[in-house]
Amino acid sequence: MDLAQVKKEIQFLRNELDKYNYEYHVLDQPSVSDYEYDQKMQQLIKLEHEFPELQTPDSPSKRVGGEPLDAFEKVEHAVPMLSLGNAFGEGDLRDFDRRVREGLKIDEVSYVCELKIDGLAVSLRYEDGIFVQGATRGDGQTGEDITQNLKTIRSIPLRIDQKETIEVRGEAFMPQKSFLALNEQKEKSGEEPFANPRNAAAGSLRQLDPKIASKRNLDIFLYAVGQWEAGTLTSHSDRLNYLKQLGFKTNPEWRVCKNIDDVIEYVNEWVEKRANLSYDIDGIVIKVDQLDYQEKLGFTAKSPRWAVAYKFPAEEAITTLYDIELSV
Numbered sequence: 001m002d003l004a005q006v007k008k009e010i011q012f013l014r015n016e017l018d019k020y021n022y023e024y025h026v027l028d029q030p031s032v033s034d035y036e037y038d039q040k041m042q043q044l045i046k047l048e049h050e051f052p053e054l055q056t057p058d059s060p061s062k063r064v065g066g067e068p069l070d071a072f073e074k075v076e077h078a079v080p081m082l083s084l085g086n087a088f089g090e091g092d093l094r095d096f097d098r099r100v101r102e103g104l105k106i107d108e109v110s111y112v113c114e115l116k117i118d119g120l121a122v123s124l125r126y127e128d129g130i131f132v133q134g135a136t137r138g139d140g141q142t143g144e145d146i147t148q149n150l151k152t153i154r155s156i157p158l159r160i161d162q163k164e165t166i167e168v169r170g171e172a173f174m175p176q177k178s179f180l181a182l183n184e185q186k187e188k189s190g191e192e193p194f195a196n197p198r199n200a201a202a203g204s205l206r207q208l209d210p211k212i213a214s215k216r217n218l219d220i221f222l223y224a225v226g227q228w229e230a231g232t233l234t235s236h237s238d239r240l241n242y243l244k245q246l247g248f249k250t251n252p253e254w255r256v257c258k259n260i261d262d263v264i265e266y267v268n269e270w271v272e273k274r275a276n277l278s279y280d281i282d283g284i285v286i287k288v289d290q291l292d293y294q295e296k297l298g299f300t301a302k303s304p305r306w307a308v309a310y311k312f313p314a315e316e317a318i319t320t321l322y323d324i325e326l327s328v
């Protein structure tokens, strides 16, 4: 094959592997066997090895990063990653809704309700369609560059079909099954197990060696947009649909609620259904849907006036479940 043909073959393999990866890790609907995936990956690695000048950072062969780092670099968030005010009961939710409607001088406002994933908030930056930087939330202004570790999360696309610079935010987490398996492994090797999936996810993303992070089966749900000059969408729900269209993994349970009564119904529904999820949540996040209303309401010193986190009562049951599993 001449160089032009090799380039085409490499591009073909990359597209195939990215598609298989998306089907498996984002849609949970693989169209090929692991064997076929591995075969194609070996072909790509072989060609990239023979033609190093054709290597690119966004190749699917580059997911499990390079050498361990000595330390993480600091990253200044272009748009601060804020905190969230809390609500602990129906009364707090109605107070929140009243403040919102008074602030907007309207008598009904629609909200987006999202499961509050109990993980670690991270920010992913894409330039010219390439995943170029991933960072922890840190103190909201300054985080740590954990790009190499985030690249190992298979549901994070290394490329998106959008050329403008965009920062997307989400929660990296460890599914409960992966958490229990990891702790069993730690028990066996006499290591201290993690207390819960959130700590396990945080501990995994703080590993300086991406090969360790790569083995931790981390996952992510994206839920917000940070810097995006070109953004023209008018509602948060449109943004969630757009993130999904770009190939990001968004949580399938979010819902637009036309008023606070529907929000309260959604919250009560998930108090029950929470136990059936394959990942931990610690509440529901409620956001005013219209972006112009968000703009009008603005922020307090540290959190938006247009969003609140409804916190579930700390659950004894789940920890008991983990204790039972561990004691078995």
Ligand SMILES: CC(C)(C)c1nc(N2CCN(c3ncccn3)CC2)c2cc(C(N)=O)c(N)nc2n1
Pocket (backbone or CB within 6 Å): 081, 082, 083, 084, 114, 115, 116, 117, 118, 119, 121, 137, 171, 223, 224, 285, 287, 304, 307
């Ligand atoms: C974009 C806004 C600010 C409205 C926002 N902020 C969030 N968080 C802020 C506080 N965060 C935080 N983290 C550590 C310390 C203090 N605050 C952790 C993320 C959200 C977290 C989740 C989730 N967990 O599933 C979610 N579906 N939507 C969010 N939306």
